[in-house]
Amino acid sequence: MIFNSIEFFIFLGIVYFLYWFVFKKHLKAQNILLLVVSYVFYGWWDWRFLSLILLSTVVDYYVALRIDKNNNVKERKQWLWVSVVFNIGLLGFFKYYNFFIESWVDMFAMFGYQMKSTWTLKVILPVGISFYTFQTMSYSFDVYYKKLKPTTDFLSFAAFVSFFPQLVAGPIERASNLLPQILNKRVFNYAQSVAGLKLILWGLFKKVVIADSLGYIVDDIFANYSSYPASTLVIGVVFFSFQIYGDFSGYSDIAIGTSKLFGVELMSNFKFPYFARSIGEFWRRWHISLTTWFRDYLYIPMGGSQTGQLKSIRNVFIIFLVSGFWHGANWTFLVWGVIHACLFIPSFIRGTNRIHVASQIGTTTKQFLLVELPQIVLTFLSVTVTWIFFRAASITEAFSYIKGMVSNFSYQAYAHPLGYRMLDYYVLVIIFVFYEFLIREDERAPFKFKYKVVRLLLYTAVIFLMMLFYESSIDRSFIYFQF
Structure with a gap:
């Protein structure tokens, strides 16, 4: 079920x-x-x-x-x-x-x-x-x-x-x-139940409208990557970034919302990870329950960062390696974990890995545009490239995909495998990112707007889009069920 x-x-x-x-x-x-x-x-x-x-x-x-x-x-x-x-x-x-x-x-x-x-x-x-x-x-x-x-x-x-x-x-x-x-x-708490229903609705939107609709495109591009130019391969991996986020964070939202219906509060599992300004911050925002599990029950018992720099680096590397292996029995996941370790360790050595622990995203327009936005884009691109290893069936396929991204620069407009207009999907992703930026202060309040009419319009739009895209979601299970 x-x-x-x-x-x-x-x-x-x-x-x-x-x-x-x-x-x-x-x-x-x-x-x-x-x-x-x-x-x-x-x-x-x-x-x-x-x-x-x-x-x-x-x-x-x-x-x-x-x-x-x-x-x-x-x-x-x-x-x-x-x-x-x-x-x-x-x-x-x-x-x-x-x-x-x-x-x-x-x-x-x-x-x-x-x-x-x-x-x-x-x-x-x-x-x-x-x-x-x-x-x-x-x-x-x-x-x-x-x-x-x-x-x-x-x-x-x-x-x-x-x-x-x-x-x-x-x-x-x-x-x-x-x-x-x-x-x-x-x-029984009426407000808690209403909050739960809102989270369920938002989680279903992320799953049905974002993850599953992009899934057809991602499946086609990764299955036929050798036939597509670099521009299409970039679309494939960027869309996979949003597919896996919509799929997994959508599940977590539905789980947290459903628990609220029964008077139970679960921990947050995602806090807008694609707005992270560094790899360290990304892992404090992505799959939080697993990251903190490894921190508390493996990293700290091994000595954490209190055992000297070399042993601390070893401990960090082990955590990322184990995290990669936790995700699946394939060398691709191990490579994925190793790459993330290599991206994280330089900031760990410099002591800058926790620089964004308490600071909010976009507190001032100037700070956001000049400093944070470039950091967010760079972090997103780094994470997105590593997703290739997560999605590919083998290491050979992952490197071949990357090779196609950096070598075959001929342009060819990508056509949706089911014949739909691609512009709609580009606009959908852009609107989704913009909306998540608006609600970035509270991952548990996706419809927290002052005016009731605005909330009603949002509910209507979300439900309409879910009805529109539901057919594409019928045969798609959640990605993390395989882990």
């Missing part, structure tokens, strides 16, 4: 009614309902993999209790390793087993030895496994670091692990944030 489907909204309406009108006065009943509907939501895709979520839930529930009962540092750490090894092992088998086997075979082939058996398996990647394994591990880590007391309420813990709005593509919630909200009574 995906967010941009009719089935989901029928499902959501039924769950909302039961949650607030049938089980409103009973917290335990609400949590049981959340658990059941979350399993239905996930099982809609493939019920066989519900066993993996349940197994991960049982392991981390028990591990946390054992950690809490132990005062011996060594034994606490041993139990923590049980959680880490189990979850990483689960993720590694389903996501990386074939990758390592095939890489092993390729390595032997380089030396002229052809292995007769590859031992590869026809393994289906469970949707969302990279997200919920990290979420359950965060619980074990938080209990280990004494940021959180473990719960003895297994059903509520299971509801936290499988909470359906963010189950398959995040945000990767922290137990210290989400679990207390599951354990404590939720009170």
Whole structure:
């Protein structure tokens, strides 16, 4: 079941009614309902993999209790390793087993030895496994670091692990944030529900109108890149930048908005990353839940930036490498992570990587036009070029695509694969960027304008465009489901 489907909204309406009108006065009943509907939501895709979520839930529930009962540092750490090894092992088998086997075979082939058996398996990647394994591990880590007391309420813990709005593509919630909200009574809040509906609407707009409409163009250009001139290849990768942003941030908006309907607040996952003025700021604005997860549970435990410059650089490099590998079992993702590390490390060495932590974008017109706009454009172009490795099927294809961008300068007007007018898409992207700049101060308030008539016009325009583009969205799942 995906967010941009009719089935989901029928499902959501039924769950909302039961949650607030049938089980409103009973917290335990609400949590049981959340658990059941979350399993239905996930099982809609493939019920066989519900066993993996349940197994991960049982392991981390028990591990946390054992950690809490132990005062011996060594034994606490041993139990923590049980959680880490189990979850990483689960993720590694389903996501990386074939990758390592095939890489092993390729390595032997380089030396002229052809292995007769590859031992590869026809393994289906469970949707969302990279997200919920990290979420359950965060619980074990938080209990280990004494940021959180473990719960003895297994059903509520299971509801936290499988909470359906963010189950398959995040945000990767922290137990210290989400679990207390599951354990404590939720009170219906009209303003919170309205804010949630607005976020759902905006997220659907980004998914249906931006991501999916650009997806046809991106798919065509990347599939036939050797036949197109540089001008078309530039269009392909720029449109992919907006496709992946609209797709992933759209999912996060819908997840956060849906959670609000049930009285739950999730962390923000995107804060207008394409307005970042540096690579460091980009990663503070893009997929925030993953970036901060790696910071808190990997970077800081390795010593962070407190271990001397060389070791700090090593730690940064490892984080980007692991982040790249987290996204997929392909060398392209590793290269993508390495390039981002190389872009980030110079500012890390100079100590300028956190220069824009608190400053707002475009506080004055002069500052924005003369200083910030060039920085934003340069950062966007840098990120966009790296997306080629993220989108390409292989490293060879990625470099061939880049070669075509810098060598074949003949101009040929690009024609939409379905025959639509391309000017409409250029205008759509420009308007989208301009609108996001207007709302840049609050990623959770996409329609926060003073005059009611302006808001009504915006709602009408967004709904009209979604109806216009919905057909192109029917067969398109979310990009991050594959991770």
